[in-house]
Amino acid sequence: MDLNIEKTGKISQREFRFYLNFWGLELSQDEFDYIFNKFDLDGDGLISYKDFQISIGSEMFPAEGLYFRQDVPQQVKIVICQHEECFQPTKHSQNYCILHYKMHADQTEKIFTKIFKKIGKLWPKFLEELQKEAEPDDTSQISLKKFVVVLSKYGANLSENEKKSMATSFPGKEVAGKDDIISIAKVYDQKYKIMLDEMYEKVDNLKIENHADMPTDVSGYLG
Numbered sequence: 001m002d003l004n005i006e007k008t009g010k011i012s013q014r015e016f017r018f019y020l021n022f023w024g025l026e027l028s029q030d031e032f033d034y035i036f037n038k039f040d041l042d043g044d045g046l047i048s049y050k051d052f053q054i055s056i057g058s059e060m061f062p063a064e065g066l067y068f069r070q071d072v073p074q075q076v077k078i079v080i081c082q083h084e085e086c087f088q089p090t091k092h093s094q095n096y097c098i099l100h101y102k103m104h105a106d107q108t109e110k111i112f113t114k115i116f117k118k119i120g121k122l123w124p125k126f127l128e129e130l131q132k133e134a135e136p137d138d139t140s141q142i143s144l145k146k147f148v149v150v151l152s153k154y155g156a157n158l159s160e161n162e163k164k165s166m167a168t169s170f171p172g173k174e175v176a177g178k179d180d181i182i183s184i185a186k187v188y189d190q191k192y193k194i195m196l197d198e199m200y201e202k203v204d205n206l207k208i209e210n211h212a213d214m215p216t217d218v219s220g221y222l223g
Helices: 013-022 031-039 049-056 098-133 145-154 160-169 190-211
Strands: 141-143 180-185
Touching: 013 031, 098 141, 098 145, 098 160, 141 145, 145 160, 145 180
Parallel strands: none
Antiparallel strands: 141 180
């Protein structure tokens, strides 16, 4: 049902009240004002597409991105996952669907681990240099070319496939005049991730050692 009777692209209080009454929702003025103001986020007395989108959220109809008719409907660009033979939509600015993003991100994090082990004790100095070369307003964003140059100073080189993996798995924000920005937020946390992984591995090995001495029946159950 088109709530915007006057075809202005925005719902007025009169239109909103008309349809509430039409649906049998008789509200007091205070109740009406409360509900209308919930939708009218900018307080201009009209419910615009942007008001409705933010207040309700895209979960209502994410495929179309439309919640009521407009004279010039906003077109939502759906980007398909770049993984071979996958046609699922991507999420946010990612290049992959949720499943394949996780898969490619895990592969790329292994590259970060390799870099960390290669640089070793010089890691803090490496991070300082990365921050200097990163985008001024966000040190988690850096040009892929600059990232590669800094790596080479520490004897860590990336193959062409590894560069491509980083660019597609961790794309950065759009920066005017730059098309190779990547996100290196996970690089800064890599040291602690490796420490946690090693800790978990020790715990898992300890569990196996403890279970080895426990009696089992013929089916292998602990008893």
